[in-house]
Amino acid sequence: MAEFEKFLFKYIDFPKQDRIDTYMAHGGYEAFRTAVMSMTPEEVTDVVIKSGLRGRGGAGFPAGRKWSFLPKGTNKPVYLCVNADESEPGTFKDRELMEREPHMVIEGSLIAAYAIKSSIAFVYIRGEFAYGARQLRKAIEEARAKGFIGRNILGKGINIEIIVHRGGGAYICGEETALLTSLEGGMGYPRVKPPFPAVAGLYDCPTIINNVETLANLPHIINRGAQWFASIGTPKSTGSKIFSLSGHVNRPGNFELPMGIPLRELLYEHGGGIRDDHNLKAVIPGGSSVPVLTADKIDVHMDFESLAEAGTMLGSAGVIVMDETTCIVKAALNLTQFYQHESCGQCTPCRQGTYWMLAILHRIEHGQGTREDLDTLLDICDNIEGNTICPLGDAAVPPVRSTIRQFREEYEYHIVNKKCLPGTAAPRFG
């Protein structure tokens, strides 16, 4: 394979890359122009299907196929929602794109809107990303001044408006149906699928929800073709991926690399190895919702299929690294507190299950656990999984179940000795 050349992050360190003149000097908006001037919406969809681009939000569903589920010949308006509600612990890639390459996100959104024949796109950005929202708004105004947004775009009679909508601090709204109820002005409660949003989404109209990074890929796919994109990565996980690396590595941050790179290479070459020359203990490879890998399992490739074979998931590709000073019970407790807090409360198994898991983990971590607690925790996991409207319940299970399976001895040590393993009690600060 040819040497990989970054394309999402190629110019990200370039001065004023967030301004439209710089972005256009680097070829920006050429793809949107090409799509509008010389391709039909169906041709754009076809190229995206052929590229193999899969959703970068976590589920990995093929983006072009998602578009193709829109009902043909509908007389209702079609909406595009850009999922910019990045909140999965360990994930911070969309934030970097929106803050530093906002025009790539906007151009990708325009291409998607053209392909699905939508005249309004909403960018649902998490409320805390105030700077990202300002960057996107500025980019939209610059793009409008150049005639890429608004009425009769490029004289082709196409109208597209983009509205930046700020969330209110609820992880659940990153789930696509909760995003829609939130955008309609209600509390962020997920809806039962089917009907899928492509058929009945925002205001009961056909709606496509795509992740920020997914959309940022579109200008490159249009410019360079489906075959080019499909030649990067693995046959089933095509293209590049932005891996968010955090925790106990020397160089945390976002790294754009081909799909399928070895996890070991990501940690030790790109991440600079484990901090303080400690030994690696565990890695969560795909955002907080996926099963943990022990240190002896890092010779795995970072793509959807390889990680599924290894018993975990690529998810959002938020890679959380834990060294030998980490108390695994405390880590599971931390993530369970997250899910308990973020459960919308609609489904009993999730609302009650996360509450009880938190209470039990809390007592184990604080020296009051019993031997039965581990089986009780696993039993609660079984009762949450698959029994909720949305995937938040399922997401709360792996941090508990996988850490008990992989580190049962450490849990038992807490229960017997009423304390953390020696050397794992307190992370370093500063």
Added chain:
Amino acid sequence: MEHTANRLSENSINEIRRLKSIYPHRKSAILMVLHVIYDQYRYIDRQAMAQAAELMGLPLIDLEQAASFYTLFPNKPMGKYHIQVCRTLSCQLRGAQNLVALLQERLGIEIGQVTSDGLFSLVEVECLGSCGTAPMMQINDEYYENLTPSRVGEILNELRNKGKNG
């Protein structure tokens, strides 16, 4: 308190009117309207919310429901500098608990409290999407990342001086 003291500013009113008109259904603007109220008051003032509901032509309960569901909208005044420390895993792994302890010690308040001079309030929050620059805190709209004990001291001093002079 004077009733007029809780009126929305001219800017806020204009922004709410603008928001009312840009969505296909005006109820969609609720979260953005709550942001407008929050930006003016740094909390969700009840009278302002009622005034906003009237401007929107929506029942007050719709705004109240959203304000109670979403965590970004406190219902009582917080400090002039509202400090939110991320407590989730990547930050915990890089010392978020020590960061909170340090802030409590320097400010002399517990989590959820406001300093007696009204300058600072402190809360712990879930993942702010800043995991690669942990530990971190958000103060009002700004992110403060890659924090160290000495950097925290500097930030508090800067804000204390700024807050007292303005």
